[in-house]
Amino acid sequence: MMVDQFETVIGLEVHVELATESKLFCACPNQFGAPPNTQVCPVCLGLPGTLPVVNRRAVEMLVLAGRATGCAIAEFSKFDRKNYFYPDMPKNYQISQYDLPLASGGHIDLEGKRVGITRIHLEEDTGKSTHMGASGRLGGSDFTLVDYNRAGVPLLEIVSEPDMRSPDEAHDYMVALRDILRWIGVSDCKMEQGSLRCDANVSIRPPGSEKLETRTEIKNMNSFKSVRAAIASEVERQTAIRREGGRIIQETRGWDEARGVTISMRSKEEAQDYRYFPDPDLLPLTIPRERIAEVDRSLPELPAARARRYQQSFGLSGGEAGLLVQSLALSEFFEQTLARGADPKAACNWLNNEVARLAGEAGHGVEESKLTPTALAEVIAQVSGGTVSNRGGRTMVEHLFKQGGDPAALVRELGLAQVSDRDGLLVEVRAVIDEQPTAVSEYRSGKEKALNSLVGQVMKRTRGKANPELVKQLLLEALG
Numbered sequence: 001m002m003v004d005q006f007e008t009v010i011g012l013e014v015h016v017e018l019a020t021e022s023k024l025f026c027a028c029p030n031q032f033g034a035p036p037n038t039q040v041c042p043v044c045l046g047l048p049g050t051l052p053v054v055n056r057r058a059v060e061m062l063v064l065a066g067r068a069t070g071c072a073i074a075e076f077s078k079f080d081r082k083n084y085f086y087p088d089m090p091k092n093y094q095i096s097q098y099d100l101p102l103a104s105g106g107h108i109d110l111e112g113k114r115v116g117i118t119r120i121h122l123e124e125d126t127g128k129s130t131h132m133g134a135s136g137r138l139g140g141s142d143f144t145l146v147d148y149n150r151a152g153v154p155l156l157e158i159v160s161e162p163d164m165r166s167p168d169e170a171h172d173y174m175v176a177l178r179d180i181l182r183w184i185g186v187s188d189c190k191m192e193q194g195s196l197r198c199d200a201n202v203s204i205r206p207p208g209s210e211k212l213e214t215r216t217e218i219k220n221m222n223s224f225k226s227v228r229a230a231i232a233s234e235v236e237r238q239t240a241i242r243r244e245g246g247r248i249i250q251e252t253r254g255w256d257e258a259r260g261v262t263i264s265m266r267s268k269e270e271a272q273d274y275r276y277f278p279d280p281d282l283l284p285l286t287i288p289r290e291r292i293a294e295v296d297r298s299l300p301e302l303p304a305a306r307a308r309r310y311q312q313s314f315g316l317s318g319g320e321a322g323l324l325v326q327s328l329a330l331s332e333f334f335e336q337t338l339a340r341g342a343d344p345k346a347a348c349n350w351l352n353n354e355v356a357r358l359a360g361e362a363g364h365g366v367e368e369s370k371l372t373p374t375a376l377a378e379v380i381a382q383v384s385g386g387t388v389s390n391r392g393g394r395t396m397v398e399h400l401f402k403q404g405g406d407p408a409a410l411v412r413e414l415g416l417a418q419v420s421d422r423d424g425l426l427v428e429v430r431a432v433i434d435e436q437p438t439a440v441s442e443y444r445s446g447k448e449k450a451l452n453s454l455v456g457q458v459m460k461r462t463r464g465k466a467n468p469e470l471v472k473q474l475l476l477e478a479l480g
């Protein structure tokens, strides 16, 4: 029977570079962007006679990431050698974990959906090959350069269950995973710098089927947007083949961003091709139960839980709360502003609008700016108390963000105080009534709009500093 509609089945393998000081098995610095081959030593170059020593912090970070995603942590685990030849891997094997990963059986909750996490294991990164020549690919290149700075950098491999059913769900899973990993401080998760990488396993099947069909693995997706686009394009390709009665071949395909299609790279390896065996140079890892309990106690409230709390306690929308929990620093800034007496809704609006705009321009978060929670709380108080206008508040926030300082002094220096002095404003109100007989008679004959134009005239005479509410009130009294 020919089927026209198919269900999409997606599982993701995510690689995350850990933000440790040093590499996984040696003391070389783990730092992005250094000149090529300056962060290497005999261990990470795989020279004969060297021995690896496990980085304790990397193991701790895996346990933290595992517990933050609801995984069980194995008390006994080990490292294995994954054997294959490639010039960017100096030992000709990669130290990884095969049948006894450190963490397994977790999940990530998306809006109305739970995605299972099969396992999280620890492994070392490879070096980086750059193919020189017009194509930028191996085929047709003139020569290839290899940089071993990245060889031996600690990686988490996070494997999901094939639980996602659309490119959007895969995208949302990636975002949620990134938010959690950044939140607990184990990685900066920058896709464009390669500290967060993703391969997608994609297959399609007739609706209602529980069978996992032949899948393809998609690589080279360098942004959250390309994860969505590459999977959508691959689903389209597979659907077209199946509709014509064709078969899907198990293979690895690369995402070609410019052309918007996936391209066959090679037939997919099976696990047995890698001849895994336990690494004889490394002792098994044992993690005492008490240590896992300690990690549990140290886990902060996670972003999804915190966003729910903001919605329930402060009446924020899902979108507003989601923006505040994009980073731990921003969310802490928000809470500290509230602790200084600011109204939650107002603090949220300032942070998600004016402060977010300034942060975008500056290319860093509010925590690296000169603005403090105390100063923001004071600006909010000045605006809600009518001392400065909303526009004046924006001017203050921009100054405080860039230069810092004392908000009260800033109001004086920049002449932002709203004029709320009745007698002074009354003089202006009377002058406007004298100058604008047409608007006055229009208002008296019932044209409500004429009042706004009179308020505007007073604002103009006071160069925008008058308190508009008070001006309106004085005009009404004078025209009464």
Ligand SMILES: [Zn+2]
Pocket (backbone or CB within 6 Å): 023, 026, 027, 028, 039, 040, 041, 042, 043, 044, 045, 152
């Ligand atoms: Zn090294």
